[in-house]
Amino acid sequence: MKERLFQNVKETLYYEQLDNGLQVFILPKQGFSKTYATFTTRYGSIDNHFQSGEQEVQVPDGIAHFLEHKMFEKEQDDVFHLFSKYGASANAFTSFDRTSYLFSCTDQVEENLTTLLDFVQNPYFTEKTVEKEKGIIAQEINMYDDNPDFRVYFNLLQGMYHHHPVRIYVAGTVNSIQEITADMLTTCYNFFYHPSNMILFIVGALEPQTIMDLVKKNQADKTFPKLGEIERYYPFEPESVHQPVTDIPMAVGINKCLIGFKERNNGLTGKELLKRELVTQIVLDVLLGKSSPLYEQLYNEGLIGEDFGADYSGEFTYGYSVIGGDTTNPDSLIEKLNEGIQRLHQTSITLEQFERSRKKKIGGFLRSLNSLEFFANQFTKYTFNEIDLFDILDTLDEIRLDEVNERRVHHFDRNQMAVSIIRPQA
Amino acid sequence: MLTTGIDFKTINHHGNNIHTLHTSKFKTTTIQVHVSLPLQEEHVTKAALIANVLKRGNVPYPTELKLRERLDDLYGASFDVDVLKKGENQVVVFQMEIAQDAYLPKGSSLLQEAIELLSAIILQPVVVEEGFTPAFVQIEKENLVKRINSIIDDKIRFANLRATQEMCMGEPYALSALGIKEEIDGITPQDLYRFYREIFLKQSKDIYVVGVAESTRVKGLFLDFLEQAKFEGEISYAAPIDKPVHEPRTVIEELEVTQGKLHLGFRTHTLLKDDDYVPMLVFNGLFGAYPHSKLFINVREKESLAYYAVSRLESLKGIMMVMSGIEFANYEKAKGIILEQLDQVRSGAISDEELTQTKAVLINQLREIQDSAYAMIDYHYNSTIGERYRSLEEVIGEIQSMQVEDIAKAAAKVELDLVYFLRNKGGNME
Numbered sequence: 001m002k003e004r005l006f007q008n009v010k011e012t013l014y015y016e017q018l019d020n021g022l023q024v025f026i027l028p029k030q031g032f033s034k035t036y037a038t039f040t041t042r043y044g045s046i047d048n049h050f051q052s053g054e055q056e057v058q059v060p061d062g063i064a065h066f067l068e069h070k071m072f073e074k075e076q077d078d079v080f081h082l083f084s085k086y087g088a089s090a091n092a093f094t095s096f097d098r099t100s101y102l103f104s105c106t107d108q109v110e111e112n113l114t115t116l117l118d119f120v121q122n123p124y125f126t127e128k129t130v131e132k133e134k135g136i137i138a139q140e141i142n143m144y145d146d147n148p149d150f151r152v153y154f155n156l157l158q159g160m161y162h163h164h165p166v167r168i169y170v171a172g173t174v175n176s177i178q179e180i181t182a183d184m185l186t187t188c189y190n191f192f193y194h195p196s197n198m199i200l201f202i203v204g205a206l207e208p209q210t211i212m213d214l215v216k217k218n219q220a221d222k223t224f225p226k227l228g229e230i231e232r233y234y235p236f237e238p239e240s241v242h243q244p245v246t247d248i249p250m251a252v253g254i255n256k257c258l259i260g261f262k263e264r265n266n267g268l269t270g271k272e273l274l275k276r277e278l279v280t281q282i283v284l285d286v287l288l289g290k291s292s293p294l295y296e297q298l299y300n301e302g303l304i305g306e307d308f309g310a311d312y313s314g315e316f317t318y319g320y321s322v323i324g325g326d327t328t329n330p331d332s333l334i335e336k337l338n339e340g341i342q343r344l345h346q347t348s349i350t351l352e353q354f355e356r357s358r359k360k361k362i363g364g365f366l367r368s369l370n371s372l373e374f375f376a377n378q379f380t381k382y383t384f385n386e387i388d389l390f391d392i393l394d395t396l397d398e399i400r401l402d403e404v405n406e407r408r409v410h411h412f413d414r415n416q417m418a419v420s421i422i423r424p425q426a
Numbered sequence: 427m428l429t430t431g432i433d434f435k436t437i438n439h440h441g442n443n444i445h446t447l448h449t450s451k452f453k454t455t456t457i458q459v460h461v462s463l464p465l466q467e468e469h470v471t472k473a474a475l476i477a478n479v480l481k482r483g484n485v486p487y488p489t490e491l492k493l494r495e496r497l498d499d500l501y502g503a504s505f506d507v508d509v510l511k512k513g514e515n516q517v518v519v520f521q522m523e524i525a526q527d528a529y530l531p532k533g534s535s536l537l538q539e540a541i542e543l544l545s546a547i548i549l550q551p552v553v554v555e556e557g558f559t560p561a562f563v564q565i566e567k568e569n570l571v572k573r574i575n576s577i578i579d580d581k582i583r584f585a586n587l588r589a590t591q592e593m594c595m596g597e598p599y600a601l602s603a604l605g606i607k608e609e610i611d612g613i614t615p616q617d618l619y620r621f622y623r624e625i626f627l628k629q630s631k632d633i634y635v636v637g638v639a640e641s642t643r644v645k646g647l648f649l650d651f652l653e654q655a656k657f658e659g660e661i662s663y664a665a666p667i668d669k670p671v672h673e674p675r676t677v678i679e680e681l682e683v684t685q686g687k688l689h690l691g692f693r694t695h696t697l698l699k700d701d702d703y704v705p706m707l708v709f710n711g712l713f714g715a716y717p718h719s720k721l722f723i724n725v726r727e728k729e730s731l732a733y734y735a736v737s738r739l740e741s742l743k744g745i746m747m748v749m750s751g752i753e754f755a756n757y758e759k760a761k762g763i764i765l766e767q768l769d770q771v772r773s774g775a776i777s778d779e780e781l782t783q784t785k786a787v788l789i790n791q792l793r794e795i796q797d798s799a800y801a802m803i804d805y806h807y808n809s810t811i812g813e814r815y816r817s818l819e820e821v822i823g824e825i826q827s828m829q830v831e832d833i834a835k836a837a838a839k840v841e842l843d844l845v846y847f848l849r850n851k852g853g854n855m856e
Contacts, residue, residue, distance in 0.1 A: 009453070009529065031451035033793040084718055087786030106793035107786075253579045254572075291494030299490075300561070302568060356498045363502025366453040366525045372797070 001212050006390045009369060013390070014208040016216075020224050021196025023383070024215050027203040027375060035204035036104045036372040037113055039120050042199075042384045043192035044097040045172075046165040046317070049233040050191060057187060060179040061165070062137070062172015065094040067185050069133055071101065074124045082119070088112040096166050097315055098384060100377070109206055110214055117200075117218050123189050125182040138174045148422050152256040155246040156322065156420035160262040162242040163235040166318050194227040195219065199383055201376040234317050239264050240415070247421040256422040257330040259337055261412055263319030270386040273314055275395055278361065279407045280312040280321060282399070285357045286349050287340060287412075288323060294340045303333050316385060321411065330421045341412050349408060354401050365392055432795065432802050432818060434634075435641040441657025442631040444648060445806060446641040447799075453529055455537060455637025456799035457544060459520040460807060462512075462630045464664035465598035470516060471605030472613060472621040475563075475570055477507035477518045479618065482562035485550040487543075496543060500536050501525045505547075511603040512811050513742030514664040518626075520548060523799075526638050537639070538647055545651040551622070557615030558622075567610050574607045581848065585687035586747065589846035592677045593691040597667045599743055630661040632807060636799040663811045666743045668695055671841040680851045688760055690748040691844040694836075698741040698812030702836060704824040709836040710739040711784040713771055714748060718783050720767040725750060731760050742812050746840060754849045761845065771837040776830045789822050 001016045014026040045065060049058045071092070072079045083090040088105035101120050105112050144150045154169060161167040171177075191197075202211055241262055268276060288295055288310045298304045308325035327333045368374045379389045434445040463473055487493040497503045501524070508519045522544055524536040552559050577583045587602060594600040635644050645652075671693055696706045714721035714737025725735035735750040752760045770776075795801040795818070809815040 029451075031449065033796045080717065084716075084783050084787055087790040089787070089790070104794070106790050253575065289494075289498075291491060291498050293491065296489070296491045300565065302565065305569065305572060356495065359500075360498040360502030362530075363454075363500075363504075363525045366529050367502075367504065367523060370452045370454060370799075 001209070008393050009390065011390070014212065016212060018195065018216060018219050020219055021194065022219060023199045024212060025199065025201045025379065026206070026208045026211055028206055028208055029204050029372065032205050032372065033106045034104055034372060035106070035109045035202065035206055036102065036376055037116060037200070037202040038100050038102040038376040038380060039116050040098050040100040040199050040201070040380045041192050042097070042197050043099055043188070044095050045168065045170040046096045046234070047192070047232055048165060051231045051233070052191060052228045057191070059184050059188060060172065061168045061176040062170070063180055063184060063188055064099055065171045066133065066137060066177060066180050067188055068092050068094045068099050069137065070125055070129060070185060071120060071123065073129050074119070074122070079119050082115045083112060086111045094170055096170065098381065100380070102376070109211070113202065113211070113214060114218060117215070120193070121222060123186065123193070125185040127182050130180060130182045130185065134177055134180070137171060137177055141169060141171050141174055144169060144171065148250050148252045148256055151250065152258050152420050152422045153322070155248065156258045156260045156418060159243045159246045159418035159420055160241050160260050160320060161318070162238055164237040164318055165234065190225070191230060194224055196227060197230070199380050201380050203372045203375045241418045244417065245419045247423070249425040250422050252422060252424050254326045255328065255330045255424065256325070257327045257333050258322055258324035258420045259334065260418045260420070261321040262416045262418065263314065263411070264416060266317050266319060268314070269316060271391065271395065273385055274382070274387045274391060275399065276407070277312060277314050278392070278396060279399055279404055280314070280411060282354065282357045282361065282404055283349070283408050283411070284310040284312060284321060284323070285360065286353045287344055289357070291356070298333065298336060303327055303329060303336065330423065334419060344408055344412060348405050349401070351401055354404055358396055358399065361396055362393065432805055434806050437641055437645050439645060440652045441659065441661065442633065442652055442655065443661060443810070444633045444635070444641070444645055446639050446644050447636045447802060448638070448640055449636065450638055452526070452637055452799055454523050454525055455635065455639055456803070457522045457540060458634040458803055459544065459548065460632040460634070461518045461626065462515045462632070462663055462811070463625070465511065465514050465516045465601050467601065467606070469621055469625055470601050471609040472618055473516050473518060473626065474509050474603065474605035475566055475610070475613065475618060476622055476626055477509060477520065478566040478569065479558050479562050480547055480551055481507055482566065483552045483559065484546045485552065486546050488552050493547070500539055500543070501530060501534070503536065503540055509603050512808065513666045514598040515811060516603055520544060528638070541647045541651070549651065549654050553619065554615070557619045560615050563615045563618060567613065570604065570610055571607060574604050577604070581681070581683050581687055582749065582751070585689050585846065585848045586749065588679065588848070589689035589691050589747065589844060592675070592846060593745070593844040597669070598664065599666065627655055628657065630663065631655060631657065632810060634803045634807070636802060666697065668744050669693065671843045674842040674844060676845040678847045678849065680849055683848060683850055685751045686754045686757065687848040688750045688752055688757065689846040690761070690764060690842060691846070692746040692748070692840050693843050694739070694744050694746050694840050696741070696836070696839060697744050698808065699814035703741060704821060705828060705832040705836040706741070707739065708784060708788065708825055708828050709771065709833045710737055710746060711788045712776060712780055712833060713737050713767065713837070716784070716787055718780070718787070720770065721748065721750075721764065724767055725760060725763050729759070729763065731756050731763070735764070742808065757847055765842070768837060768840065772834055774830050774834045776833060781830065785825050785828070788825055792818055792822060
């Protein structure tokens with residue numbers, strides 16, 4: 001078991017990769033009452049075409065999410081019951097890139113950790129239980145369809161991307177899930193739920209050696225078939241934007257408006273990817289953060305509210321910025337934002353603006369570190385991209401003004417821009 | 427490692443309370459200033475407006491932009507305001523969170539600067555002709571209207587608001603913490619400033635600091651603030667009104683909704699300061715607070731009548747609200763099952779498993795409070811307003827030793843006061 005001390009944030013991380021390939025990270029937090037654990041596979045909604053050795057597989061959209069649902073149903077036990085018996089609350093989620101199973105508790109950590117490992121590593125899929133779930137997930141998809149915040153976001157993704165699977169609802173579509181079978185779930189499970197493709201992260205009130213020993217023993221008692229390299233295939237995605245404007249009516253009380261900028265250069269990992277994320281967030285903050293003149297102008301004109309924001313997501317095969325929120329007048333908002341972006345191109349970001357934004361990011365990062373959930377989820381997400389969460393403060397320190405100004409011009413390009421609007425139905 | 431302390435030290439100075447919890451387990455220090463007013467029609471709307479207007483500008487930082495720049499310079503200090511209802515009090519909250527010195531470049535020390543900034547926001551507003559800046563007031567009036575409208579758009583919150591208004595008609599609790607929409611338009615910058623000088627500044631203030639914050643140092647840093655916000659007299663909070671229930675009423679309303687919202691209001695006749703508060707807490711947990719509770723299991727799982735069926739306890743007022751989203755046609759059936767579950771608990775029909783699970787989950791929730799500065803402040807402040815402080819150990823101990831009879835007794839006190847049903851227009855009731 002390796003030990004790494006991070007002086008700048010006063011944390012110590014324990015790590016070991018087990019014989020079966022599982023990466024285990026343990027972060028003890030002095031003085032905390034809670035323990036939070038996540039068991040995550042690097043398998044999400046975008047992974048519907050893959051190969052290992054001779055076997056090439058293409059599966060319907062929404063299968064990773066479907067699998068997550070079915071994981072909780074076992075022949076004998078009710079998984080939620082197993083957790084609440086020991087006072088733990090459990091949950092799971094599926095995103096574009098990963099599926100995570102988690103619990104939090106203040107007592108009986110060892111029992112709950114064992115339950116977590118065992119239930120995820122004992123799949124139970126039958127045709128009958130698969131059929132039953134289709135109706136429930138169809139309702140879930142309909143619920144998202146009715147949700148205007150969800151729709152305006154996905155319309156933006158569909159506007160930006162021609163073919164990349166990030167444009168599809170994580171849960172799939174009502175039609176795509178009809179094609180899912182128990183055999184397909186088993187195939188996907190065998191490919192992606194192999195320990196070598198997974199990360200276990202445990203943080204909170206615990207003793208590292210005891211926990212690591214428990215995990216090692218639990219894993220040593222199980223056998224897993226050998227797994228070769230997995231190749232993931234994504235369709236060719238042109239640089240250009242698919243549909244620059246999507247504008248639909250819905251039964252809402254207020255307009256919703258989002259602008260997106262699609263990443264041109266993908267394929268980054270590690271520190272490069274982290275740095276690009278931080279630099280882009282700094283540019284967004286200088287342009288539209290609460291201490292920016294543009295935000296003040298939009299707010300004082302009554303165009304935007306408290307929910308207005310801007311963020312950037314960057315993964316290995318895709319990346320994009322999203323700006324927007326509720327608005328009294330989407331056309332006016334877009335006009336003002338376009339003017340702002342034009343000004344952004346014409347005027348460099350000053351050292352003062354850059355330093356202020358960087359300081360703000362330091363504070364924001366430190367605030368996040370109070371949350372055990374943030375540690376587990378963000379660390380896992382970053383590790384799958386070969387990024388180390390604990391590199392953030394040093395990386396922030398290394399960023400130079402010219403890098404920020406280069407990104408300002410390169411990323412916020414009119415050719416890479418898409419708009420998504422939802423207006424109240426007449 | 428089960429620590430069981432929410433150990434605030436309280437100092438009273440010039441009439442105001444300063445509560446500090448000195449700990450290094452977080453990477454930030456959290457500061458909250460609570461100004462508490464009795465919920466009253468005459469000033470509820472002005473109180474809902476005031477904090478957002480104060481946020482717009484003060485003498486050292488006359489625009490919000492300048493304020494935000496200053497916050498960013500303080501290593502991204504976060505700042506926000508809120509207004510809540512706690513029992514029959516309206517509480518205006520100012521909160522700031524700063525990084526601790528230990529994680530910043532040498533020489534940075536944010537606590538004093540943060541407290542000075544907070545004091546300026548609360549005590550040195552920009553004043554123009556005996557009133558707040560008209561442009562600030564105008565925008566915030568519009569924002570308050572938007573905030574109230576968004577509750578109306580959210581049908582569950584709307585139903586809850588209406589059920590509370592009907593059940594507590596004539597009691598201060600019927601008022602929303604966001605005020606009365608119709609009154610907003612008529613408030614002038616001068617009215618608001620007068621309210622601020624003559625009423626707002628003279629209310630009970632509780633200051634909370636959690637982090638690397640030793641109590642006498644904090645008091646020292648707040649001295650100027652306390653001098654200016656001097657408070658003559660005893661700190662007090664409005665005590666809640668309890669009403670005896672004669673006959674439960676039913677109110678049915680119609681709107682364009684696709685799902686019926688069934689809300690049942692109960693009087694528990696039990697407050698946080700009462701000896702049987704903890705049994706009532708366990709009763710609520712067993713009855714409807716969790717996915718293993720009677721309401722979830724019987725209304726949703728067994729009968730598939732609802733996607734959600736929950737109960738929520740308000741121990742600063744003495745009521746419990748049951749909320750459920752159902753098909754219109756299932757009104758009588760759902761109501762029947764909910765009331766039947768209450769009877770079940772009253773008669774002691776509680777399995778060992780239900781009891782063990784409820785205790786485990788409730789204790790887990792309580793222990794987790796210690797992992798959040800906000801949760802600890804809320805816990806302590808509720809105890810302050812509710813006039814009784816219980817340590818976590820005490821509450822957990824009482825929960826662990828609770829028996830079926832104690833819970834049945836608590837259930838026996840609970841009385842149905844109001845049935846509220848929000849349904850679509852022009853339908854029939856089965």
